[in-house]
Amino acid sequence: MPKLEIDGREFEVDGDGFLQEPDVWNEDVARLFAAGDGTGEMTEKHWAVVRYIREYWKENDMAPMVRKVCQSTGLRLREIYQLFPMGPAKGACKIAGLPKPDGCV
Amino acid sequence: MAGIKMLSPDRKRALRVLENRLGGRLLTHLNSCVHCGLCGKSCHYYLKYGDPRFIPGNKVDQISRLYRRYFSPLGRILPAWVGARDLDEETIEEMVDVLFGGCTMCGRCSVHCSIGVDVPFLVRTARTMLMELGLVPKGLQSTIDTSVNTGNNMAIPQKELVDTLEWLEEDLRMEVGDESAAIPLDKAGQRLLYTLNPREPKFFPLSISAVAKIMYAAGESWTISTHCYDVTNYAFLSGDDEAARGLAGRLCDEVMKLKAEQLLLAECGHGFRAIRWEGPTWFGKAYPYPVLSVVELIAEYVRSGLIRLDPSLNAERVTLHDPCNLVRAGGVIEEQRYVLARAASDFVEMSPNRVDNYCCGGGGGQLSMGEYRDRRIEAGEIKADQIRRTGARMVATPCHNCIDQLMELNQVYELNVEIKTVAEIVADALVLGKQEN
Numbered sequence: 001m002p003k004l005e006i007d008g009r010e011f012e013v014d015g016d017g018f019l020q021e022p023d024v025w026n027e028d029v030a031r032l033f034a035a036g037d038g039t040g041e042m043t044e045k046h047w048a049v050v051r052y053i054r055e056y057w058k059e060n061d062m063a064p065m066v067r068k069v070c071q072s073t074g075l076r077l078r079e080i081y082q083l084f085p086m087g088p089a090k091g092a093c094k095i096a097g098l099p100k101p102d103g104c105v
Numbered sequence: 106m107a108g109i110k111m112l113s114p115d116r117k118r119a120l121r122v123l124e125n126r127l128g129g130r131l132l133t134h135l136n137s138c139v140h141c142g143l144c145g146k147s148c149h150y151y152l153k154y155g156d157p158r159f160i161p162g163n164k165v166d167q168i169s170r171l172y173r174r175y176f177s178p179l180g181r182i183l184p185a186w187v188g189a190r191d192l193d194e195e196t197i198e199e200m201v202d203v204l205f206g207g208c209t210m211c212g213r214c215s216v217h218c219s220i221g222v223d224v225p226f227l228v229r230t231a232r233t234m235l236m237e238l239g240l241v242p243k244g245l246q247s248t249i250d251t252s253v254n255t256g257n258n259m260a261i262p263q264k265e266l267v268d269t270l271e272w273l274e275e276d277l278r279m280e281v282g283d284e285s286a287a288i289p290l291d292k293a294g295q296r297l298l299y300t301l302n303p304r305e306p307k308f309f310p311l312s313i314s315a316v317a318k319i320m321y322a323a324g325e326s327w328t329i330s331t332h333c334y335d336v337t338n339y340a341f342l343s344g345d346d347e348a349a350r351g352l353a354g355r356l357c358d359e360v361m362k363l364k365a366e367q368l369l370l371a372e373c374g375h376g377f378r379a380i381r382w383e384g385p386t387w388f389g390k391a392y393p394y395p396v397l398s399v400v401e402l403i404a405e406y407v408r409s410g411l412i413r414l415d416p417s418l419n420a421e422r423v424t425l426h427d428p429c430n431l432v433r434a435g436g437v438i439e440e441q442r443y444v445l446a447r448a449a450s451d452f453v454e455m456s457p458n459r460v461d462n463y464c465c466g467g468g469g470g471q472l473s474m475g476e477y478r479d480r481r482i483e484a485g486e487i488k489a490d491q492i493r494r495t496g497a498r499m500v501a502t503p504c505h506n507c508i509d510q511l512m513e514l515n516q517v518y519e520l521n522v523e524i525k526t527v528a529e530i531v532a533d534a535l536v537l538g539k540q541e542n
């Protein structure tokens with residue numbers, strides 16, 4: 001199992017860097033992931049997206065449609081892409097500690 | 106030396122794949138490599154690593170040596186003499202690592218081959234053998250299973266899709282200032298049935314909005330089926346013909362059910378290849394209706410004057426990445442550049458391009474096989490360098506799979522570019538309103 005080391009902490013991740021054990025996730029982990037993938041510092045807008053995705057995933061066992069992220073956070077679609085340069089899947093979902101979704105992502 | 110009879114049942118099944126396909130096409134390609142070595146420098150994996158296992162001719166040999174071992178008279182008696190090899194643990198391990206993990210089936214090697222050996226066809230045949238051994242990488246297999254079981258490769262519930270498309274429709278109406286603008290859903294008797302890559306409604310819907318705006322400008326008669334719309338076909342990439350036929354067949358049934366005149370494929374390289382070109386082989390007959398890429402349709406709109414573009418609306422330098430399956434394997438070569446030259450004021454080619462273009466590195470199912478992620482990114486450096494040399498700020502590519510790989514290359518190699526579909530760039534250049542002529 002590959003390990004990702006950020007700031008001296010080690011995490012078990014899959015080949016694409018998604019967290020293997022979602023339960024070890026906390027906000028510190030999110031900050032570390034964001035600093036490592038070009039997202040940068042987590043602002044309130046970042047947190048609104050990440051927290052919503054996390055909660056949705058806990059309830060539904062899947063990532064939300066990006067429409068739901070927009071509707072629940074009040075952010076516009078283009079803002080989401082600016083906030084997360086790696087996009088909603090490889091950016092926001094990864095920072096929120098979700099496993100990698102199937103498909104072209 | 107053990108013959109087929111001594112092998113385990115799954116290895117027998119794997120060899121039966123080869124045996125059952127030993128017709129003219131497979132035999133020709135299995136027996137034609139003359140080891141000239143010209144293919145070596147065509148492959149982005151070999152160029153990056155210099156590992157001889159990645160030379161396409163050696164990839165061909167991974168399967169032809171099994172053919173010689175089990176199906177050629179001399180190979181059965183004197184395997185070492187003809188370079189034959191047993192289907193043993195070591196052989197299988199190397200096949201998985203190189204043919205799944207070290208090949209995007211991009212086909213650039215076949216263009217450079219002195220005699221035109223169809224390397225991706227052989228690699229795909231080998232992947233079918235590995236599928237019989239249960240060795241398709243987990244992420245690739247689960248993407249196929251999700252498509253087969255839920256109707257799309259991201260398991261999007263129908264209601265979620267409908268809500269998203271209605272949300273986009275509202276947006277479209279605001280943008281064009283016309284309450285009658287529409288994204289027609291499940292409407293029978295339209296001219297075109299349009300498909301989607303599930304990552305569009307799930308994560309990247311701007312490309313759907315772009316196509317909808319273009320359709321609106323052209324006054325097109327079109328619809329999206331909310332039951333069956335997934336243009337992808339990952340089973341084509343794993344070599345699973347039965348699943349691939351099933352996935353393509355569902356879309357074809359939907360065309361008939363909705364009585365559409367044409368099937369219009371989204372910007373998806375392998376989906377276009379699988380449905381447009383492989384489908385008729387899987388079904389054993391030609392389509393009774395035209396099947397085309399949305400890029401071809403947009404080019405036609407521009408050519409006929411049905412839509413009007415103002416290139417000054419895309420003032421930044423734009424370059425184009427040619428998806429292997431759409432261009433080299435699919436024959437849609439000039440349409441995207443014809444369109445981009447009219448939708449952007451500073452369109453430049455990267456070099457090499459068209460059928461000689463390098464793969465982005467994400468083809469052949471690589472994006473779904475996380476275990477080879479580092480190799481995918483490293484082998485993608487050639488593409489990153491190509492993009493950097495153009496000085497472009499925007500990269501257009503008519504393939505969502507390429508887009509995702511390019512997004513990662515953009516971050517890792519700090520290219521500082523935006524990556525868009527062709528439709529997105531066209532939509533930004535659209536001039537709405539009354540035609541002057």
